Amino acid sequence: MQYTPHRHPPAASRRRTRGSGPRPWRTRAGPAATGPPVLSSGVRQPRAHSNFFLHLDSLSLSLLVHASSPPSRSDTWSSSRPFQQIRKRRGLQRVREEGGDGGVGVLRGVEEMAAAAKEAGPSGCSGRAVLVTGGAGYIGSHAVLQLLTAGFRVVVVDSLANSSEIALRRVRALAGEHAKNLAFHKADIRDKDGLEKVFASARFDAVIHFAGLKAVGESVQKPLLYYDHNVVGTINLLEIMAAHGCKKLVFSSSAAVYGSPKNSPCMEDFPLIPHNPYGRTKLMAEEICRDIYHSDPEWSIILLRYFNPVGAHPSGYVGEDPCGTPNNLMPFVQQIAVGRRPSLTIFGNNYATKDGTGVRDYIHVVDLAEGHLFALRKLFDSSSNIGCEAYNLGTGKGTSVLEIVNAFEKASGKKIPLVMGQRRPGDAEVLFSSPAKAERELHWKAKYGITEMCRDLWNWASKHPYGYAASESPKLNGSSR
Ligand code: NAD
Numbered sequence: 001m002q003y004t005p006h007r008h009p010p011a012a013s014r015r016r017t018r019g020s021g022p023r024p025w026r027t028r029a030g031p032a033a034t035g036p037p038v039l040s041s042g043v044r045q046p047r048a049h050s051n052f053f054l055h056l057d058s059l060s061l062s063l064l065v066h067a068s069s070p071p072s073r074s075d076t077w078s079s080s081r082p083f084q085q086i087r088k089r090r091g092l093q094r095v096r097e098e099g100g101d102g103g104v105g106v107l108r109g110v111e112e113m114a115a116a117a118k119e120a121g122p123s124g125c126s127g128r129a130v131l132v133t134g135g136a137g138y139i140g141s142h143a144v145l146q147l148l149t150a151g152f153r154v155v156v157v158d159s160l161a162n163s164s165e166i167a168l169r170r171v172r173a174l175a176g177e178h179a180k181n182l183a184f185h186k187a188d189i190r191d192k193d194g195l196e197k198v199f200a201s202a203r204f205d206a207v208i209h210f211a212g213l214k215a216v217g218e219s220v221q222k223p224l225l226y227y228d229h230n231v232v233g234t235i236n237l238l239e240i241m242a243a244h245g246c247k248k249l250v251f252s253s254s255a256a257v258y259g260s261p262k263n264s265p266c267m268e269d270f271p272l273i274p275h276n277p278y279g280r281t282k283l284m285a286e287e288i289c290r291d292i293y294h295s296d297p298e299w300s301i302i303l304l305r306y307f308n309p310v311g312a313h314p315s316g317y318v319g320e321d322p323c324g325t326p327n328n329l330m331p332f333v334q335q336i337a338v339g340r341r342p343s344l345t346i347f348g349n350n351y352a353t354k355d356g357t358g359v360r361d362y363i364h365v366v367d368l369a370e371g372h373l374f375a376l377r378k379l380f381d382s383s384s385n386i387g388c389e390a391y392n393l394g395t396g397k398g399t400s401v402l403e404i405v406n407a408f409e410k411a412s413g414k415k416i417p418l419v420m421g422q423r424r425p426g427d428a429e430v431l432f433s434s435p436a437k438a439e440r441e442l443h444w445k446a447k448y449g450i451t452e453m454c455r456d457l458w459n460w461a462s463k464h465p466y467g468y469a470a471s472e473s474p475k476l477n478g479s480s481r
């Protein structure tokens with residue numbers, strides 16, 4: 001996949017902004033065979049029959065990924081020498097049995113990502129330490145993999161309230177030689193003492209803050225829970241960052257802060273009128289960030305307003321694993337395709353849109369994750385005084401429900417039975433972004449369309465019909481909170 005030339009910042013902007021590098025890891029020895037130790041556990045163990053990682057240890061996958069560079073001659077993948085060596089390993093045989101592609105899917109994903117990281121990861125960022133809250137989650141796990149590949153050292157803090165440590169094991173395996181630069185702390189950002197310990201273990205150059213709850217319907221039922229995780233948790237984090245002199249932040253905001261704007265494409269300066277407690281927690285966190293910047297201009301904060309993330313890592317080994325009944329469209333569609341649900345109810349087919357169904361801005365999760373690397377580059381660019389700025393991360397294209405469902409049917413070869421239903425209360429008719437500000441100022445642009453999103457979503461879903469677990473997971477929304 002080619003990058004547009006405007007992605008390259010001027011050479012001056014790639015300079016390191018700090019003279020001293022981060023302190024070395026100060027983590028205790030742990031059970032992990034490679035990479036830094038996992039400080040605490042809490043893994044939900046999958047059953048054997050559908051979990052590739054019970055057969056293929058991370059070393060095998062690391063070797064698979066790194067030994068199999070593209071053949072320079074007219075060799076096919078399977079006849080290249082490193083590939084032959086790896087094939088002899090028990091692990092690859094298992095990949096072939098389960099994935100049916102001899103690991104080529106893994107290679108494609110990792111190579112694309114390595115190329116992307118090379119472009120996105122400014123050389124001056126290499127070796128910097130980034131704390132990633134919520135890094136075991138859907139978007140976080142994709143971002144952590146890209147950060148590692150770009151040469152960052154990454155510490156993940158996650159309570160695993162809505163994720164599995166298996167995601168991080170897979171990230172570690174896909175990251176190959178970079179896996180040693182990943183550490184994990186199981187901690188809740190609402191627990192200040194726990195967070196303090198994490199900050200005492202290493203010095204961070206920046207924080208990417210994904211941790212939080214995101215189910216709109218649940219936020220209506222349990223608003224205090226949402227204010228606690230998303231607002232109190234964010235305040236804790238900001239206080240501890242300030243106390244440790246770490247004042248660079250990338251925050252996961254949402255298009256939910258706009259509510260239902262009158263027009264699309266939606267610009268960052270549109271009115272912020274969220275419709276539900278979830279959206280309000282995001283707006284409050286944004287306002288807190290703006291306030292702390294005004295009180296102390298040493299802060300540099302980028303607020304990323306995500307539109308509708310879809311898809312999975314192209315390897316098919318990292319993806320979205322929603323708890324309970326999915327709230328969002330594509331995780332629901334994916335579960336129909338694997339036989340877990342009978343049909344999709346379309347929430348309204350009488351909107352004033354091309355086919356009557358709602359229009360959204362779907363963005364590939366890999367593109368979205370990459371936006372965080374570009375945001376970090378901006379934060380580390382000594383020539384820019386970013387202050388506290390919001391950016392939309394979307395494609396700028398509106399797609400209807402029927403269009404994306406059709407694209408998924410093509411990608412998967414599966415028919416998605418449809419039922420026409422009522423409009424969902426609070427739904428916008430049309431909501432898509434203007435990503436112009438992110439393109440102009442972060443030099444980031446989404447490169448994938450709905451075809452690639454659906455392809456990669458199906459690749460993940462068909463390999464993992466029950467997500468990271470082997471069968472219908474007992475986890476339910478809120479069960480571990
Ligand atoms: P996710 O649920 O997969 O990931 C969130 C992670 O945060 C999970 O791993 C969860 O265990 C962890 N977490 C939750 N509360 C925590 C706490 N108190 N302490 C520590 N860890 C905690 O969600 P995601 O889709 O990856 O979303 C990441 C961020 O992006 C969230 O803040 C979400 O609100 C925001 N966002 C997501 C979407 C979307 O559609 N996925 C859209 C807009 C914004």
Ligand code: UD1
Pocket residue numbers: 216217254255256278279307308309327328329330332344345346347348357358359360401424425426427428
């Ligand atoms: C939802 C959230 C929003 C959040 C966003 C991304 C609501 C009201 N809004 O928005 O706050 O920022 O996710 O996480 O929940 N659809 C169906 N049938 C379904 C599911 C969805 O027809 O079973 C339609 C919806 O009406 C919409 C489109 O699919 O037109 C996308 O829905 P969804 O994935 O829930 O995202 P948003 O509505 O954008």
